[in-house]
Amino acid sequence: MKISILLVLTTIFISNVVNAKSLNIYSHRQPYLLKPFIDAYTKKTGVQLNVVYSSKGLAQRLSAEGANSPADLILTVDIARLYRYEDLDLLAKIDSKILIENIPPYLRSKNNTWFGLSKRTRAIAISKDRMNSGDVLRYEDLADPKLKGKICSRPGSHVYNRALMASIIAAKGADDAEKWAKGLVSNLAKRPQGNDRSQLKSIYSGECDVAIINHYYYGKLTYSKNPDHRKWAKASIIVFPNQGPGDRGAHVNISGGGVVKFSKNKETATKFLEFLVTDEAQILYGDVNFEYPINNKSKLPKRLKALGTFKEDSLLIEDIAKLAPKAQEIIDTVYW
Ligand SMILES: [Fe+2]
Structure with missing residues (x-):
């Protein structure tokens, strides 16, 4: 024993x-x-x-x-x-x-x-009061002239936007991706600046109606202890892009x-x-x-369940890294 x-x-x-x-x-x-x-x-x-x-x-x-x-x-x-x-x-x-x-x-x-x-997904936030829920459904919509002067974004060369740009190149080819980026830049409400949180603040303050953000910032602001942050999130709804049947899904x-x-x-x-x-x-x-x-x-x-679920782009994520230099070249060309 x-x-x-x-x-x-x-x-x-x-x-x-x-x-x-x-x-x-x-x-x-x-x-x-x-x-x-x-x-x-x-x-x-x-x-x-x-x-x-x-x-x-x-x-x-x-x-x-x-x-x-x-x-x-x-x-x-x-x-x-x-x-x-x-x-x-x-x-x-x-x-x-x-x-x-x-x-x-x-x-x-x-x-x-x-x-x-x-x-994490690159999502689109739209103003709850000034936009309709079907107005922006795809990343491609961000280049539509109907959004002229309505979009806010952090600078294109931030890794989040560079990766999104790379995913657009993978989906459409470099030429169409550049056209898309030009269209997006010509729809900006102001010079690209700030972080993703500040884009939501800009929708709240009425500076813009549409913003490109990583989805978790919306979650963090929605459940923030700071009442101002909750107000910023409340002014927007979040759209997971490219969800339609046969569409490629949201960039992750x-x-x-x-x-x-x-x-x-x-x-x-x-x-x-x-x-x-x-x-x-x-x-x-x-x-x-x-x-x-x-x-x-x-x-x-x-x-997270309350934030919603989405279909994701099942592109080999390694390709996003490989396309990053080309994505940066386009971002520089269009001054995003
Ligand atoms: Fe982040």
Whole structure:
């Protein structure tokens, strides 16, 4: 009896030692967005997660550090940023049935180096009072002269708009995409400026009637503690574009991650990525930042369900990264 208790205790001790590792994450995601995931994972496994946060320069840093880098994992948003790590050969090939089964093939690397973990869509907000719900249904409508002087947008060269531009090139070809961008720019109510939140504020203040925004800003403002923010959101309705039968669906971008090629803790790092696609973590993405689950079978938290569901463009998301330079060229040409 004594021996078996000792054995059990030894096993627990050993398994704790095996699991009591720490992981170092390089993150482009803001600390407050990561913290709930880190807390949940550490509580569950005892693994300590140390995060180096920076909005810029992490790929260069990792590249310069090479095999001496302490980093095990990278986490970021936007496919072009993620793809840069692959391009610089900084990511390990991960053999994980869980990741492959839970992430649609078009939202992960075909080389199993990076993986989408949540989704966001580039949506269109329209004024509740000054527009009718059927007035803008597709991205293509944004170039229609009937919207002259009505549209607000942040600058075209922001990664969110560059990715949208790339998706238009993929759908229509570069020439038509440029015509679309010209049409959009000639419909702007004012010089592109501000972030996505401020576009909703501009609809509220009457400066414009239509805005291009990532859907989660609408969710964040709708449920904000700040009454002014709630007023901004209330002035608009959100449209998920290109939903008609046979249409391609709304453009989506991802938050995602990958294991660092030189990590000494690849197995533990892979386990953390696998945790991020479990139902528990997928619901957290919705709760924390109104992001949609990467796994189309996952449940939606209540407030995300209230925001609505949509059909998404199932373009290989890697193509968005590959088309980003061409997208930027068009954005520069049309002065978006
Ligand atoms: Fe954002």
